[in-house]
Amino acid sequence: xxxxxxxxxxxxLFKPNAAAQTAQFxxxxxxxYSQHDxxxxxxxxxxxxxxxxxxxxxxxxxxxxxxxxxxEHRFAGLVILTNRAKKAAAANKKALYDFxxxxxxxxxxxxxxDISCRDVIGGYLxxxxxxxxxxxAKSKNIWERRIAIVSTWEFIRQKDLADTFKISExxxxxxxxxxxxxxxxxxxxxxxxxxxxxxxxxxxxAHELPRTTLRYSIEHLPPEQRQHYMALKSKxxxx
Numbered sequence: 001x002x003x004x005x006x007x008x009x010x011x012x013l014f015k016p017n018a019a020a021q022t023a024q025f026x027x028x029x030x031x032x033y034s035q036h037d038x039x040x041x042x043x044x045x046x047x048x049x050x051x052x053x054x055x056x057x058x059x060x061x062x063x064x065x066x067x068x069x070x071x072e073h074r075f076a077g078l079v080i081l082t083n084r085a086k087k088a089a090a091a092n093k094k095a096l097y098d099f100x101x102x103x104x105x106x107x108x109x110x111x112x113x114d115i116s117c118r119d120v121i122g123g124y125l126x127x128x129x130x131x132x133x134x135x136x137a138k139s140k141n142i143w144e145r146r147i148a149i150v151s152t153w154e155f156i157r158q159k160d161l162a163d164t165f166k167i168s169e170x171x172x173x174x175x176x177x178x179x180x181x182x183x184x185x186x187x188x189x190x191x192x193x194x195x196x197x198x199x200x201x202x203x204x205x206a207h208e209l210p211r212t213t214l215r216y217s218i219e220h221l222p223p224e225q226r227q228h229y230m231a232l233k234s235k236x237x238x239x
Contacts, residue, residue, distance in 0.1 A: 003064035003077075006054050010072050015041035026071070026109060033142070033178065034109055040072045047072055051079045059099050066106030074106050078116040085120045097124035101132070108143050110178050117147045122154025130155075130163045137170045145171060146182045156189045164190045165201050168213075172205065177212055184209075184216025191220060199225075206232045 018041025028034040057080050065077030085096045100107070100120045107113055125132065137148035149171060152164040168183045191198030198217065206214055206229045214233055218226045 001054055001057070003057070003061040006050070006057070006065065006076060007068065007070075007073055009050055010040055010042060010047070010070075010076060013040060013042050013046065017041070022071075026111075033176075034071075036069070037109065038070050040070060042072050044075075047076050048079055051076050051083070054080055055083060059095075062099075063103055066103045068106075071109065071112075074108075074112055075115070078107065078112055082116045082119045085123055093124045096120055104144065104147070107147065110143075110146060110182075113143055113146045113150055117151045118153040121147060122151040125151070126154055126158060126160075133163065133167060134170070137167050142176050142178060145174065145176075145179055149179070149182050149186050152186055153189060156186065156193055159193050161190045161194055161197055165197065168201070169205065172209055172213070174210075177210075180210040180212040181216060184213035187213070187217035188219055191217065195221075202229050209233070 019039045020041070022039040022041050023029070023034070023037070026032075026034040026037060026039070028037045028039065054076075062077045062081055065073045065080075068074055068077075081096060081100065085093060088096060097120060100116070107116060121133075133148045133151055136144045139145055139148075149164070149167050152167060155161070155163055164186050168187055171179055171183050174180065174183075187198060187201065202209075202214075202217065209217070211233060214229060218229050221229075
């Protein structure tokens with residue numbers, strides 16, 4: 001079985017009304033962050049179920065999926081790649097990481113980033129230099145910047161928080177709300193592991209964080225602490 005058969009299975013499930021709704025949700029209109037994306041309107045659990053039959057799909061075939069203009073094709077390719085990365089031996093993780101980085105142009109929406117980079121990128125870099133993430137954090141491409149911060153989720157799971165806070169600081173001035181949300185999300189996850197480190201970061205930066213980032217990052221704090229940090233933000237110029 002190859003990429004074309006998987007594409008065909010997905011294409012057969014095309015639902016025009018659901019596809020239109022999904023396109024609207026992902027802002028696939030002129031000027032939207034997904035303006036060139038095309039959708040089939042298939043629910044995620046259905047895609048995941050189909051992908052189970054393609055777990056051994058060669059990387060050359062996954063590459064064909066990642067080059068597709070159809071969102072669900074790329075999503076399926078990343079599901080297969082990520083499932084493989086979760087089970088891969090150390091030597092194989094490098095091959096999957098290298099493949100991902102070589103085909104990163106196909107990881108071009110927030111859901112595609114979020115389902116894949118933690119395990120494929122973060123999982124490989126867990127015991128290696130994190131410099132590739134700092135390079136991505138400086139990229140002009142929004143999805144590469146999101147990969148930089150969301151990949152640290154794997155480090156957070158191992159209670160290794162330094163890179164999350166450093167990359168969050170790098171992205172504080174980012175103007176895109178999808179970066180604001182991702183940074184706030186990772187700060188919140190870091191805070192679950194070590195609240196003291198999160199509070200130290202917020203004490204230094206709450207006043208300059210985008211409001212969305214701050215709100216996400218403090219969701220699990222007690223009400224009085226949330227009020228305290230939002231008050232610090234309120235003292236600064238309204239964004």
